[in-house]
Amino acid sequence: MNLFILLVVVLAIIAIAQLTKVYDLSRTLRNSREEEVSAADNRVNANAWIVWMFVFFGSVIYLYAKYGDYLPESASEHGVAMDKLMSLNIWLITIVFFIVNYLLFTFANKYRFNPNRKAKFFAHDNRLEMLWTLVPGVTMAFIIVYGLITWNNITGPASADAMKIELYSKQFDWTARYPGENKVFGAVDYNLIGTTNALGMVTKEGVAQKLAELDHNIESTEKAIADGVAKGTMPDSYMESLEEQLYKLKRHKQRILDLKENELNGQSQWLAGADDKIVKGEFHIPVGQEVEFVFRSQDVIHSAYMPHFRAQMNTVPGVPTRFKMKPTITTAEMRKKLGNDKFDYVLLCNKVCGAAHFNMKMTVVVDTPEDYNAWLAEQKTFSGEGAKKEEAAPAPASDTTMVVAENK
Numbered sequence: 036m037n038l039f040i041l042l043v044v045v046l047a048i049i050a051i052a053q054l055t056k057v058y059d060l061s062r063t064l065r066n067s068r069e070e071e072v073s074a075a076d077n078r079v080n081a082n083a084w085i086v087w088m089f090v091f092f093g094s095v096i097y098l099y100a101k102y103g104d105y106l107p108e109s110a111s112e113h114g115v116a117m118d119k120l121m122s123l124n125i126w127l128i129t130i131v132f133f134i135v136n137y138l139l140f141t142f143a144n145k146y147r148f149n150p151n152r153k154a155k156f157f158a159h160d161n162r163l164e165m166l167w168t169l170v171p172g173v174t175m176a177f178i179i180v181y182g183l184i185t186w187n188n189i190t191g192p193a194s195a196d197a198m199k200i201e202l203y204s205k206q207f208d209w210t211a212r213y214p215g216e217n218k219v220f221g222a223v224d225y226n227l228i229g230t231t232n233a234l235g236m237v238t239k240e241g242v243a244q245k246l247a248e249l250d251h252n253i254e255s256t257e258k259a260i261a262d263g264v265a266k267g268t269m270p271d272s273y274m275e276s277l278e279e280q281l282y283k284l285k286r287h288k289q290r291i292l293d294l295k296e297n298e299l300n301g302q303s304q305w306l307a308g309a310d311d312k313i314v315k316g317e318f319h320i321p322v323g324q325e326v327e328f329v330f331r332s333q334d335v336i337h338s339a340y341m342p343h344f345r346a347q348m349n350t351v352p353g354v355p356t357r358f359k360m361k362p363t364i365t366t367a368e369m370r371k372k373l374g375n376d377k378f379d380y381v382l383l384c385n386k387v388c389g390a391a392h393f394n395m396k397m398t399v400v401v402d403t404p405e406d407y408n409a410w411l412a413e414q415k416t417f418s419g420e421g422a423k424k425e426e427a428a429p430a431p432a433s434d435t436t437m438v439v440a441e442n443k
Contacts, residue, residue: 108369110344110362114343193325200318200327211397214310232245236311239306240309311416318398327357331350337395
């Protein structure tokens with residue numbers, strides 16, 4: 036403690052001494068005049084500005100030459116247009132940057148102090164006003180119009196023959212869904228989401244499976260309540276939580292029973308999704324084919340980002356968002372261009388969505404049309420995959436069942 040006090044005192048003395056020196060220096064400067072600075076010093080400082088300008092501009096040019104290609108090669112049709120728009124903006128900014136800095140450096144050199152020169156004052160100049168108003172205004176208007184045209188071309192409606200893929204985001208992975216041979220996506224309902232139906236697909240099998248799961252959980256909860264009443268040892272707070280859980284389970288079941296078998300594009304919505312194909316880990320798209328992505332979120336807001344395709348779109352719970360693109364370079368071609376056999380296109384989440392956000396990615400494979408069709412034919416339909424899972428996995432036990440077992 037004594038050492039700490041001593042250190043504070045020493046530092047305070049040093050600070051006071053430095054402040055005293057600063058005060059003496061400022062008092063000396065106040066009593067001096069600019070005219071006392073020699074012409075030689077002015078000339079040296081002014082010329083130093085010009086030398087520094089060349090060093091500064093040289094370093095900027097070097098950085099542009101070394102790191103100018105900061106984006107990976109675009110692999111989509113609209114990506115080329117976006118890169119042109121970005122390059123235009125960068126070049127305009129660069130031109131303005133060099134002009135403004137050139138004027139700053141050269142004016143500092145040209146108009147250095149001269150005791151024989153008098154400053155020229157003028158209150159207003161219409162020509163200058165027009166110049167620095169019209170030039171930036173016209174430039175900005177051009178950039179905005181060009182940007183809006185590019186943006187509208189990207190985000191406008193997809194063509195009638197565009198292939199559609201749904202991408203579902205969830206902490207912390209992606210799921211892709213392809214329509215079956217009928218080219219129609221089946222309906223989804225969040226009430227049907229379960230262990231073997233992660234997307235809530237509305238099918239006869241899915242409805243029956245979810246009802247069986249809910250009946251099992253309702254039965255377990257009712258048994259837990261009955262056991263608690265019989266023994267009389269269950270805390271009131273826990274009994275209330277069980278009763279609330281039972282109410283929610285029955286309400287959930289009623290919502291599923293209320294689902295109507297409506298028609299979807301002339302077909303029963305309960306049948307439309309039976310041949311949908313759901314894939315995880317990686318999804319494929321054909322080169323040269325326009326693809327419309329429909330993004331959906333199952334929990335929080337995510338941001339679907341595919342850097343090589345210049346594609347990014349937020350995925351919002353309850354609000355489907357869309358983005359269209361046409362890939363132009365297959366995965367195999369890009370690997371050959373980069374000389375990297377392990378290269379893959381990726382789908383990332385570009386919005387911090389939780390602890391494992393960094394690991395939320397999915398591989399995107401761009402195939403030739405023939406390879407894509409062969410890959411898609413190998414994928415199982417939802418009904419076939421769901422039936423197989425249902426046979427292998429029994430109805431899950433509810434949390435209340437485990438608690439009751441412990442109480443016994």
